[in-house]
Amino acid sequence: MAYTGSAIIRKTLTMILAGGQGERLSPLTLHRTKPSVPFGGKYRIIDFALSNCLNSGLRKIYVLTQYKSDSLNRHIYEAWNIFNPELGEFIYSIPPQQKISNNWYTGTANAIFQNLNLFEDHLVDYVLLLSGDHIYKMDYLKMIQYHVEKKAALSIASLYVPKDTASRFGVLEIDKNYKVISFVEKPKRPPEIPDRPGQSFVNMGIYVFNAKILKDVLENMQKEKLDNSDFGKHVIPYMIKQNFNIQAFRFEDENKKEKPYWVDVGTLDSYYAASMDLISVTPEFNLYDANWPLRTIQIQSPPVKTISHEGERVGRAFNSLISDGSVISGGLVERSILSPNVRVNSYSYVTDSIIMNNCNIGRHSRIRRAIIDKNVTVPEGTEIGFDTETDKKRFTVSETGIVVIPKNYVF
DSSP states (O other), X not given: OOOOXXXXXXXXXXXXXXXXXXXXXXXXXSSSOGGGSEETTTEETHHHHHHHHHHTXXXXXXXXXXXXXXXXXXXXXXXXXXXXXXXTOEEEEEOOOOSSSSOOOOSHHHXXXXXXXXXXXXXXXXXXXXXXXXXXXXXXXXXXHHHHHTTOSEEEEEEEEEGGGGGGSEEEEEOXXXXXXXXXXXXXXXXXXXXXXXXXXXXXXXXXXXXHHHHHHHHHHHHTTOOOSOIIIIIHHHHHHTTXXXXXXXXXXXXXXXXXXXXXXXXXXXXXXXXXXXXXXXXSSOSOOTTSOOOOOOOOOOOOEEEOOXXXXXXXXXXXEEOTTOEEESOEEESOEEOTTOEEOTTOEEESOEEXXXXXXXXXXXXXXXXXXXXXXXXXXXXXXXXXXXXXXXXXXXXXXXXXXXXXXXX
């Protein structure tokens, strides 16, 4: 039977893996999981995958949580409680419940294995599996339609990268028809794409499975006492060995730029770089595309305000993203991102920095190349980002010299 787009959507269940610790993003992940880390002033990282789901028409969503999930659960409830169960729509957070063992989720595939009962709660033919900690734009319906047309057991979203950089990823080897014939995590000699010499196909961690096949494979691996914890390390190689029809789907970027945009902000430096891109004249990632809206919580805050007083007390902001409720009172903000309800006081200077919700920058303070997490009051006359050795005594400093001040820090 050939399904229409709407029929495919009705028969697809989306499961988002959002339980990662994100240790390399510490201290931003001291109190929250990585998908819950703020990004772009007003968003959370998970908002991009969820916005993709909404723009793709997918409205049956489970978010599998694990570590430090309070912040994420609250955000999903407050920002994404928009679906109507009467129409078969929902978004639910699913924590580990030790349904089949005494373990927490031990890997991506194990998280699904522990929740196979959720498949049975709905009449679904396809399962879309996503990671909650990547930033990109993608119409998932195109991938699911490709999966159906190819009569695949599994389809893997894949990205072209130069062969000499592919060894950092899981790499797919494909034939001329884009059928996957092998999969290797971080190979020393990545295989090339047959019709694109010098390039390799890397796994994006976005999968479409036939629901029954996914259930059968995980259960069979368990019966055979094979490790079924991780999709990349265990499940995909097993399915290749069993000669399942596995297809590579070439990533189609809805960001509409010359270079495809898919970013894993896994380190402080990559997080900072991706954030600073947003304030460039022509950002690689476009927040302002009305044809692909990005949703998040809309905080009830007053408009942004700049206040100038006499003399040098001029409230100014240049080349910056300023979120609702922020007040720049006689200070100068350059090339920075301010989240909601930030106050920058007189004679202070903030440059090349990320200031998160409810922070107060005291008078005569100077902030440079810093990330200041939520609810921090910077005392009058404080300098951050100008003396690396002094900063290292109090704060985390990244490899490239970004100073990171944790949430609720008290000076």
